[in-house]
Amino acid sequence: MKALHIFILFVLLMALAITNLSATPSGNEPLFVDNDGDGDRSQAEPTSVGIMSRFLAQKPQAMMTCNKYPRVCRAAGSPGPDCCKRKCVNVMWDRFNCGKCGKKCKYSEICCKGKCVNPMSNRLHCGDCYNRCTKGSKCLYGMCSYA
DSSP: HHHHHHHHHHHHHHHHHHHHHHHOOHHHHHOSSOOOOOSSSSOOOSSSSSSHHHHHHOOOOOOOOOOOOOOGGTTOOOOOOHHHHTTEOOTTOTTTTSSSTOOOOOTTOOOEEOOHHHHHHHHSSSSSSTTOOOTTTEEEEEEEEEE
C-alpha cells in the first residue's frame, strides 16, 4: 500500500515538472517586456498573444435567412422548402411546424404529410408514417398485432 502512495506521488511530481518546463519561455523569448513609455515604441512587442489567422480577422458575413431571401429554402441541401420563423423547414414532416408554421405536434405524435398522428396507436401510421396494419390487426405500442 505504501508503494502505491509513493508511485502516485512520483507521477504527480513528474506531471508538475513537465507542466513547469513547458510553461517556461524559450531562449529567444524575453520573460518580461519593458513598456514603461520611455523606450522606443517600434521595438516593443505586439500586445496580442499568438498569431491571428486570416480566417479570424475576417468580418462575418450576414446570414442569408429565408425571411429576406425565400428562395434559399429551395436550394439543394436545404432542410425544407418552407420558411417558418427565419428557418427553412418541411411542413409536411417537421414536428414543430406540422402542416403550417407554428403548429406543434404533441410529445407522443409525429408529423405525417402535414398531420399530427400518434404512431403508437394509429392503424394507418403504426410505428412510422404510412405503416399500415393489415385487416384484423391493431396497432399496439407502435407494432401491429393480431388480437
